[in-house]
Amino acid sequence: VIPIGVLKDATITIQGAKFTGDFEVLALTEEDNFPALLGHPWCYKNNVDLQFNKGYIRFENEEER
Known part of the structure; x- marks a missing residue:
């Protein structure tokens, strides 16, 4: 798979937690x-x-730091 572009400084939400990145x-x-x-x-x-x-994933969003 070849990337077709970059979305800069985008905010996504995963299970109610917001993340910003490229x-x-x-x-x-x-x-x-x-x-x-x-x-x-x-x-x-x-x-x-x-x-x-273990089928486990955990992450911290910007508000938790």
Whole structure:
């Protein structure tokens, strides 16, 4: 998948928590059968604790810091 652009300084909401950052825009088709992943800079900035083997993800939003 090749990014088609960058959305700068965008605010997203995940389960009521707001996050601001830059996001690469991907052109996905119906044949693309995978979930979109948030990249390492976003995970680092939001202190993500991701444990694949337990199916667990935890993160802090800007208001929690």
